[in-house]
Amino acid sequence: MNYIPHTEKDRQEMLKVIGVKSVNELFKDIPASLRPKSFNIPQGKSEFEVMEYLMELSQRNAVSLTNFIGGGFYDHYIPAAVDALASRPEFYTAYTPYQPECSQGWLQAIYEYQTVICELTGLDISNASLYDGGTALYEAAMMAIRLTGRKKIIVDSGVSLIYRAMLYTYTSNLAIEFIETPVVHGQSCREDIYKYLDDKTAAVIVQNPNFFGAIDDFSDIVKEAHKKGALAIASVYPVSLGILKSPGETGFDVATGEGQSLGIPLSFGGPYLGFIAVKKEHMRQMPGRIVGATVDQDGKRGFVLTLQAREQHIRRERATSNICSNEALCALRALIYTCLLGKNGLKDLANLNYQKAEFAKSIFDKIPGVKVKRSSPTFNEFTVELPKNADAVASSMINKGFACGFPLGRFYKGLDNYLLVAVTEKRTKEEIVKLAESLEAELCS
Amino acid sequence: MQLIFEKSRSGRLGFRLPESDVYVFESLPQKYCRKEEARLPEVSELDVVRHFSGLSRLNFSVDTNFYPLGSCTMKYNPKFMEKAASLEGFSLLHPLIPQLSGGGILAQGSLEVLYHMDKLLSEITGMAAFTMQPLAGAHGELTGVMLISAYHKANGSLKKHIIIPDSSHGTNPASAAIAGYDVIVIPTDKEGYLDVQAYKKALSKDTAAVMLTCPDTLGLFNPKIKEIADLAHSAGALMYYDGANLNAIMGKCRPGDIGFDVVHLNLHKTFGTPHGGGGPGAGPVGVSSKLVDFLPISRVMRRDDNTYFLDYQNKKTIGYVAPFYGNFLVILKAYAYILALGKEGLIEVSENAVLSANYCLSRLKDYFEVAFDKICMHECVLSASRQVKYGVHALDISKYLIDKGFHPPTIYFPLIIKEAMMIEPTETESKETLDKFIEVMIEAAKLSKKNPQALNLAPEIMPIKRLDETKAAREPDLRWKP
Numbered sequence: 071m072n073y074i075p076h077t078e079k080d081r082q083e084m085l086k087v088i089g090v091k092s093v094n095e096l097f098k099d100i101p102a103s104l105r106p107k108s109f110n111i112p113q114g115k116s117e118f119e120v121m122e123y124l125m126e127l128s129q130r131n132a133v134s135l136t137n138f139i140g141g142g143f144y145d146h147y148i149p150a151a152v153d154a155l156a157s158r159p160e161f162y163t164a165y166t167p168y169q170p171e172c173s174q175g176w177l178q179a180i181y182e183y184q185t186v187i188c189e190l191t192g193l194d195i196s197n198a199s200l201y202d203g204g205t206a207l208y209e210a211a212m213m214a215i216r217l218t219g220r221k222k223i224i225v226d227s228g229v230s231l232i233y234r235a236m237l238y239t240y241t242s243n244l245a246i247e248f249i250e251t252p253v254v255h256g257q258s259c260r261e262d263i264y265k266y267l268d269d270k271t272a273a274v275i276v277q278n279p280n281f282f283g284a285i286d287d288f289s290d291i292v293k294e295a296h297k298k299g300a301l302a303i304a305s306v307y308p309v310s311l312g313i314l315k316s317p318g319e320t321g322f323d324v325a326t327g328e329g330q331s332l333g334i335p336l337s338f339g340g341p342y343l344g345f346i347a348v349k350k351e352h353m354r355q356m357p358g359r360i361v362g363a364t365v366d367q368d369g370k371r372g373f374v375l376t377l378q379a380r381e382q383h384i385r386r387e388r389a390t391s392n393i394c395s396n397e398a399l400c401a402l403r404a405l406i407y408t409c410l411l412g413k414n415g416l417k418d419l420a421n422l423n424y425q426k427a428e429f430a431k432s433i434f435d436k437i438p439g440v441k442v443k444r445s446s447p448t449f450n451e452f453t454v455e456l457p458k459n460a461d462a463v464a465s466s467m468i469n470k471g472f473a474c475g476f477p478l479g480r481f482y483k484g485l486d487n488y489l490l491v492a493v494t495e496k497r498t499k500e501e502i503v504k505l506a507e508s509l510e511a512e513l514c515s
Numbered sequence: 516m517q518l519i520f521e522k523s524r525s526g527r528l529g530f531r532l533p534e535s536d537v538y539v540f541e542s543l544p545q546k547y548c549r550k551e552e553a554r555l556p557e558v559s560e561l562d563v564v565r566h567f568s569g570l571s572r573l574n575f576s577v578d579t580n581f582y583p584l585g586s587c588t589m590k591y592n593p594k595f596m597e598k599a600a601s602l603e604g605f606s607l608l609h610p611l612i613p614q615l616s617g618g619g620i621l622a623q624g625s626l627e628v629l630y631h632m633d634k635l636l637s638e639i640t641g642m643a644a645f646t647m648q649p650l651a652g653a654h655g656e657l658t659g660v661m662l663i664s665a666y667h668k669a670n671g672s673l674k675k676h677i678i679i680p681d682s683s684h685g686t687n688p689a690s691a692a693i694a695g696y697d698v699i700v701i702p703t704d705k706e707g708y709l710d711v712q713a714y715k716k717a718l719s720k721d722t723a724a725v726m727l728t729c730p731d732t733l734g735l736f737n738p739k740i741k742e743i744a745d746l747a748h749s750a751g752a753l754m755y756y757d758g759a760n761l762n763a764i765m766g767k768c769r770p771g772d773i774g775f776d777v778v779h780l781n782l783h784k785t786f787g788t789p790h791g792g793g794g795p796g797a798g799p800v801g802v803s804s805k806l807v808d809f810l811p812i813s814r815v816m817r818r819d820d821n822t823y824f825l826d827y828q829n830k831k832t833i834g835y836v837a838p839f840y841g842n843f844l845v846i847l848k849a850y851a852y853i854l855a856l857g858k859e860g861l862i863e864v865s866e867n868a869v870l871s872a873n874y875c876l877s878r879l880k881d882y883f884e885v886a887f888d889k890i891c892m893h894e895c896v897l898s899a900s901r902q903v904k905y906g907v908h909a910l911d912i913s914k915y916l917i918d919k920g921f922h923p924p925t926i927y928f929p930l931i932i933k934e935a936m937m938i939e940p941t942e943t944e945s946k947e948t949l950d951k952f953i954e955v956m957i958e959a960a961k962l963s964k965k966n967p968q969a970l971n972l973a974p975e976i977m978p979i980k981r982l983d984e985t986k987a988a989r990e991p992d993l994r995w996k997p
Contacts, residue, residue, distance in 0.1 A: 114857025128604025243695030339839025
């Protein structure tokens with residue numbers, strides 16, 4: 071076996087030192103009655119054979135479609151330097167930096183990543199990352215429950231249906247009351263939120279831009295939530311924060327989100343990157359690893375895992391979360407990506423996305439029978455109403471080479487004719503115009 | 516090293532975006548826009564490359580150093596797995612594609628990977644079916660505990676508590692607690708096994724599950740494991756298998772055959788996917804037949820014509836635990852690993868991992884206290900308690916190892932062993948490497964008598980010396996500020 075270096079001679083020498091005659095003797099504690107009833111695994115193959123097979127499999131995925139599907143997961147360009155640096159084995163074959171003296175590279179990178187997340191969200195404290203945007207939102211909800219001692223959470227239905235489904239799964243045994251409030255003309259319904267908001271409410275959760283692509287200024291909702299002693303939590307799209315008002319500026323207590331758009335490939339759903347940032351006063355209720363700066367014996371700056379008394383390996387059943395590993399390598403990608411773009415680059419990228427989506431809207435407006443929803447401003451994704459079932463249209467458009475958008479009827483009752491269209495910086499004017507032409511032809515047929 | 520923010524120079528660019536090819540539209544109204552800009556660094560591409568190349572060199576990693584971190588299975592990560600994950604057919608696929616009508620056909624390659632992994636992991640562990648969704652080991656634990664509670668709920672009672680040994684990973688009690696259960700902790704007996712008397716006493720009709728690691732965190736396989744499982748079942752409780760230590764027993768014994776009902780695996784441990792500096796991992800969960808109906812949706816199924824589809828019909832499902840189908844690229848790497856090693860390869864993995872751990876134990880037991888002096892499985896637990904009288908602790912020995920180029924073992928875990936040092940060499944390290952490590956450990960044991968200060972002051976040749984962790988916790992500095 072090529073990954074196991076022991077030769078027969080090595081094995082014999084080692085067995086002799088141990089004082090047993092065979093490897094089998096080492097397994098004597100496993101009774102004969104517990105030996106496998108079967109172990110029907112195919113025979114091993116050479117690297118070449120495995121790669122040929124996987125190459126063939128990869129070609130059975132259709133990745134050549136011109137992609138206008140977003141839904142919280144976006145097709146942005148990834149600079150080559152992100153892959154090159156995140157592929158350094160000194161990063162990816164290390165583990166959680168428990169031993170700071172031989173892990174300063176990782177620890178400093180996480181400290182820098184925490185800074186980037188704080189800067190993007192306009193909040194004070196972040197951590198070394200969480201699994202994905204959905205689990206990050208769940209951790210935020212649990213934080214609010216611990217901090218307020220209350221058990222009611224108001225969730226705007228503009229929050230991704232996937233994330234809401236995850237929230238409900240995780241809390242199914244905990245007596246937490248979730249109230250979903252509707253989205254009206256793309257915006258969170260204030261009337262309903264205020265109706266349910268009271269001194270038993272732990273948090274109000276919204277998403278910006280919401281699942282329909284609509285942008286909102288949530289300062290009014292945040293203010294009302296605070297009046298009742300509830301936390302305000304926002305799930306956000308990090309690329310949009312190049313131009314959109316930050317959660318910190320709006321007054322949110324906690325911001326979470328999916329970091330995939332920051333240099334992480336779509337990868338059929340993972341690995342992704344959950345991020346979280348909070349106001350300083352909530353620091354000790356944060357889940358997950360946190361890196362802090364300190365000094366060594368000579369007074370030199372260095373970095374360590376800190377505030378560990380919150381965590382499962384110390385506090386066990388009383389920990390703030392059960393999280394142990396995180397998505398450090400994805401966090402590193404996000405850090406490298408944001409450093410490459412820099413202060414102005416992220417702003418320009420966000421603007422480019424906004425402009426291209428506005429262009430797409432203007433073109434879609436001209437297709438007979440198609441209505442672009444314009445009740446709210448949008449960032450790089452918007453909703454259109456088609457004269458036909460959007461799922462059927464999306465399915466036919468695949469044959470024309472387009473993943474033209476996500477049919478909202480899959481997630482929302484009564485929205486069968488609605489399509490959610492995302493336009494990133496990767497989509498050219500030509501592609502957008504071609505999509506509109508094909509869509510028009512499809513709708514006429 | 517300077518922070519990347521400290522290297523920033525106003526006006527410097529690291530990346531060029533495409534020019535806009537559309538006419539200019541009116542900007543967003545001001546009330547939606549940020550006033551304070553995000554102070555990201557302004558650096559060139561070369562600045563970024565130098566910075567992160569420089570940082571990477573400050574880390575120990577499996578590719579550069581022996582990394583016997585107990586319970587983490589830091590084996591070598593074959594390079595072709597990375598190549599497989601970088602194939603664009605896999606990395607560029609949008610996860611919503613198969614959720615369009617007729618979209619399943621566009622993702623057949625990835626769906627086949629998920630389907631086969633379900634079958635392979637089921638066979639390796641003796642379970643009926645797997646969900647690939649859980650994104651890490653602890654996430655798998657939470658999923659597993661929720662499956663257990665859904666099963667009990669469907670049978671009339673959620674039950675109240677979960678039994679966990681005092682030697683367990685911290686994630687076990689944490690996962691049980693956040694899923695809504697009380698935790699009953701069972702002590703370890705003087706043989707190093709679960710105290711069966713205390714266990715019997717704790718077991719009741721209110722027990723939802725017994726969560727065990729097998730072999731346990733002391734590196735021991737409990738010969739009474741079947742009896743423990745049978746007792747749980749007769750009390751109406753389910754058995755949960757923490758798969759952190761599966762590397763010890765592939766082809767030697769299967770959790771399903773012992774009677775475990777739920778299993779989580781850490782693909783980043785046993786199946787060779789890299790640990791990524793703390794993640795991403797993947798924590799697929801397998802269940803016995805009575806729990807299959809509760810598995811998360813969607814599940815990947817195969818039609819008679821050998822095409823694959825996403826199935827949402829699992830009526831009693833606990834719902835979604837991940838946004839999509841799990842950490843797909845990690846699952847893909849583990850799939851590649853299993854295909855390459857095959858049946859014989861996996862068995863050899865466990866045999867050689869156990870051989871290496873016993874070799875380390877045998878050569879070191881004259882120099883250090885041993886938690887339990889008997890044949891171990893894939894890892895052994897030593898203690899620095901003999902060195903304490905010279906003022907040397909497990910921490911000091913660890914720091915000495917760092918100076919000698921070895922990543923230290925896991926220290927101070929399991930919590931029940933004083934001054935614990937948990938060594939997991941894995942099957943991919945050669946005898947020469949093990950011998951060098953052992954020599955340094957022996958040297959440290961000798962030095963602790965002769966010159967304990969040499970250990971207390973270590974490390975001396977690393978970029979930094981020991982850090983003031985109290986200061987870090989008391990005066991939290993968790994981000995750069997200009």
